[in-house]
Amino acid sequence: MKLSREQVLHIAELAKLGLTEEETERFTEQLSAILDYAEMLNRLDTSAIPPTAQAISQRNVTRPDEVRGSLPPEEILANAPRREGNYFQVEAILEE
Amino acid sequence: MELYELTIHEAQRLLRAREVSSVEITRAVLRRMEVVDGRVRAYLRTMPDAALGCAEVADCKRAQGDDAPLLGIPLAIKDILCTKGVETTCGSRILKGFIPPFEATAVAKLRAAGMILLGKTNTDEFAMGSSTENSGYFTTHNPWDLSRVPGGSSGGSAAAVAADECLGALGSDTGGSVRQPAAFCGVAGLKPTYGRVSRYGLVAFASSLDQVGPLGKDVTDCALLLGIIAGHDPQDSTTADLPVPDYLAALRPDVAGMRLGVPKEYFVEGMQPEVEQAVHAALDVYRGLGAEIVEVSMPHTEYALPVYYLLAPAEASANLARYDGVRYGYSQPDPRDIWDTYRRTRQDGFGPEVKRRIMLGTYALSAGYYDAYYLKAQKVRTLIKQDFDRAYERCQALIVPTAPTTAFRIGEKSDDPLQMYLSDIFTLSLNLAGVCGISIPCGFADGLPIGLQVLGNAYDEATILRVAYAYEQATDWHLRKPPI
Numbered sequence: 001m002k003l004s005r006e007q008v009l010h011i012a013e014l015a016k017l018g019l020t021e022e023e024t025e026r027f028t029e030q031l032s033a034i035l036d037y038a039e040m041l042n043r044l045d046t047s048a049i050p051p052t053a054q055a056i057s058q059r060n061v062t063r064p065d066e067v068r069g070s071l072p073p074e075e076i077l078a079n080a081p082r083r084e085g086n087y088f089q090v091e092a093i094l095e096e
Numbered sequence: 097m098e099l100y101e102l103t104i105h106e107a108q109r110l111l112r113a114r115e116v117s118s119v120e121i122t123r124a125v126l127r128r129m130e131v132v133d134g135r136v137r138a139y140l141r142t143m144p145d146a147a148l149g150c151a152e153v154a155d156c157k158r159a160q161g162d163d164a165p166l167l168g169i170p171l172a173i174k175d176i177l178c179t180k181g182v183e184t185t186c187g188s189r190i191l192k193g194f195i196p197p198f199e200a201t202a203v204a205k206l207r208a209a210g211m212i213l214l215g216k217t218n219t220d221e222f223a224m225g226s227s228t229e230n231s232g233y234f235t236t237h238n239p240w241d242l243s244r245v246p247g248g249s250s251g252g253s254a255a256a257v258a259a260d261e262c263l264g265a266l267g268s269d270t271g272g273s274v275r276q277p278a279a280f281c282g283v284a285g286l287k288p289t290y291g292r293v294s295r296y297g298l299v300a301f302a303s304s305l306d307q308v309g310p311l312g313k314d315v316t317d318c319a320l321l322l323g324i325i326a327g328h329d330p331q332d333s334t335t336a337d338l339p340v341p342d343y344l345a346a347l348r349p350d351v352a353g354m355r356l357g358v359p360k361e362y363f364v365e366g367m368q369p370e371v372e373q374a375v376h377a378a379l380d381v382y383r384g385l386g387a388e389i390v391e392v393s394m395p396h397t398e399y400a401l402p403v404y405y406l407l408a409p410a411e412a413s414a415n416l417a418r419y420d421g422v423r424y425g426y427s428q429p430d431p432r433d434i435w436d437t438y439r440r441t442r443q444d445g446f447g448p449e450v451k452r453r454i455m456l457g458t459y460a461l462s463a464g465y466y467d468a469y470y471l472k473a474q475k476v477r478t479l480i481k482q483d484f485d486r487a488y489e490r491c492q493a494l495i496v497p498t499a500p501t502t503a504f505r506i507g508e509k510s511d512d513p514l515q516m517y518l519s520d521i522f523t524l525s526l527n528l529a530g531v532c533g534i535s536i537p538c539g540f541a542d543g544l545p546i547g548l549q550v551l552g553n554a555y556d557e558a559t560i561l562r563v564a565y566a567y568e569q570a571t572d573w574h575l576r577k578p579p580i
Contacts, residue, residue, distance in 0.1 A: 008455070015413060015458040016420070016435065017451060018443030027455055030513055034456060037514060038402040041472050044479065051474030054304045054334070055481045055530030056290045056554055061333035075197035081427030088422050091434040 001035035003028050099124035100260040101577070104169055104317045107263055111158065111168055118158070118168025121263075122151035122212055125170050129214070129261045132580055137236050138246075138256035140175050141183060142215030150212040157210070165324060167210030172262035174253045175216040176223050177203055177308065178297040186299050187219040187231040187249075190445025191425045200297025201332065202266060202308045202325040209324050214262050217252030221447045222416065223268055223301045225249050226276060226519045229510050230449040237506070238280060239578035240544055244503040247277030250311065254281040257311050258578055264312045264321055270301050271404050272498075272523025274309035275535035279498035279547020282537045282576060284564070285311045286318045289554045290530035291336040293322075294329035302411035303334075305404075305527040314574045315536060315565045319343035322557060338555060346558035349569040352386030356563065357491030361397035362522055368501040370541035375497045378538045378548050381570055382495065387563075390491050394483035399476050400525040405517055406460045406473035407528070412450075413457030419445065452513060477528050484529040488553045493563045497522050498535040498547030522549065532557050536564045537573035545573075 008028045012019045019027065073086045082089040099121050102110070110116040126144045133139055147170060154168035173179060176186050178196035185191045199207070207213070220230035228236045228251025236251045238244040239259040246255040250267025254277035257265050267274040269287035278285025286309050293308045300306060310321035326340045358379065363372060379389050421427030421441030428440040446454070460469040487494060499519055509516040526533045531554050538548035548567070552560035568574050 003459075007459075011455050011458050011462065014462060015417075015454050016438040016442060017446070017454060018439035019451075020443075023448070023451070027452060030452060031455055031459070033514055034405060034517075035459075035469075038406055038469065038473075041399060041402050041406075041476055044396075044399065044476055046472065046475035046479070049475040049478050051471055052478040052481060053474060054290070055477065055528060056336075058291065058334060058336065063330065071197055076423075078197060079194055079424035081421060081425070090422055091431055091437055093434055 001039060002032045003035070100128040102263060103313045104166070104263045104320055107169055108165065112163065118151040118154040118212070119148065121168065122147055122170045125214065125260070125262060132259050133261060135237060135242055135580065136239050136255050136259050136261065137234055138217050138252045138259065138261055139172070139215045140185065140187070140218050140233060140252065143182070143213065147212050147214050154210060154212065164210035165320065166206060168212065169210065169263055170212040170214045171206060172214050172217045172253055172256045172265040173203055174219050174250050174265065174267045176219050176268050176299050177266060178299065179203055179213065179216065182213070182216065184216065186223070187221045187233065188445065188447070188450070189232040189426060190419045190441070194424050198297060201294035201329045203297065205325050206266070217256050217265060219252055220249035221450050222299065222412070223249040223270055223273055224412070224449050224453055226272070226516055227509065228252060229506065230447055232447050235506055238503045239580045240282060241503065244505050244544070245280065247280035247503060249273040251277045253311050254278050254283055254285065257281070257283045257313060259580055260577070264310065264317050266325070267309055267311050268298055269307050269309045269527065270305045271408060271527050272520045274311060275523050275533060275547070275549060276499050276520065278311055278535040280503040280545065282545030282573070282578070283311055283313060284315050284318045284534060284536050284574070285309060286322060286534040286557070287526060287532060288322060288326060288557060289532040291334050292532070292555065292557065293325050294332040294335050296329055296331040300415040302408040303415060304411060305408055315534070315561060315568050316344070316347060318534060319347055319561045336555065341558050343558060343561055346562050347565045348562060349566040351382060351563055351566045354387045354563065355390050355491040356382055356387050357390050357392040357487050357494045359392050359394040359397065359487065359494060359496060361394050362496040364500070364521070366500060367497070368541065370539070371497050371499070371501060371546050374539035374546040375495070375548055378567060379495060381567055385566055385570060392487045392490055392494070394487055396476065396479045396483050397525060400480055400528055401517060401521055403473045403476045403480065403528060404524040405456070406469050407477065409453035409457030410460045410470050411457065413454045413461065416450065416454055449513070480525050481529045484531055493560055494551040496549045496551060498549045502541050502544035502546060526551060530554065532560055534560050534564045536568055539573065
């Protein structure tokens, strides 16, 4: 599966991953090689096989809807790169 | 014997008999770290003063009658597990300086049992790798040959155990990351059944595959650590609400009459001949102990690699979306706008392997490709699980090699991602099937350790520990030490 440069740039944008020109070229090649290898899965007929998301799983794990303790704001904000009061500070999300 | 050479169970015995103090053991291990870690580089950070302080407290507690199982025992924790108040980077620059405000359940359980934290060990970035060369900080060196990798991603933990820089350690295993470095470093490493140990506080790589696992100098230590970290956790809804057996009681060196399966698909071309020979020799040891060796077939084994390298990156692409420079870790200091924050924080903060896997995973999940890649891989995952189910109808445990080769040289595979991925062919299926396995040493080739896996059915850690223990006690590989 040969990826195009446009596809690689599109994927990078979906993942919000900035790439250098060099990375874009290198990843185009490497990802294509890995996806080529993955083509071998098409040798298998899986039309009647259900997918497995978790091989060993629990089902519908619930707990009573009670308020329980959480972390105090100071602790949660302690690692914030930029903060203002009890808020994480970021650039504007909504433009004018 | 030096105090730093002790196993956890030996140290326990000496501490209980008051023949040695925790301060003496901890001091000996810390000194050992000073002597060798400059060359091995197992640790990302150490806390010698805190550790000695804890050792003093442990000795006091013991004098007052406290007898917790790990009281005064110094251990190492892979830097992928959150330690409250102690920097946790996951081997990544994007989490440099991150101090978790909470503790991973597995770590909390070890602490409650009295352990002393020596430090955080090196790891491939976000546990993505098979050599610890993908750490954003530096590479760890194999104590058996410093020019070689310790394996990965729990290379730091494996090297620390092998070099006696701790009495035992925790690692994590998503595609083999406890077992393969254990094999490369000549120690024991166990991946529990998915859901046996809480993942709370284990920084997520692939949520349906990740498990925390112990690394120890022998099978007994693995059993001991597993017994402490295993159990249901309300903070991880994927944990099983099942009682934890007494794994130490299960350690009887008795496999007479047991059926041990050998899947023929695990003996492939390109395997190092000495590895194949060592595994065959181990099968003879098992026969000598009275076990019956049964050939089984697991026809979808070769598909584990493409399945894993679609599913794991897909899950990782979702799990690593949180590293965006907003709440913790590195943040691009001079962004134009919010998108720039995200893009450049992630560009600067992540290493190439992490980026590669995020890209691969994003692609596999994206519109138009989800069915062909992600869904297809999930269906083949079902076939791989069925292979295990069918095999376990005919035997109680499987015996397979851990890795196709012994430890390769640093730099040898880092240019070719696919080559690197191939070193995991014998470990990946286990995570896809969710069942348990342990790697133990079974020989040497040119002075480098060879590992053997005992694979078991879901929640049957007691059986794999027993089968591994029987082999270990009939041999002496676990007593060998690296020449460092």
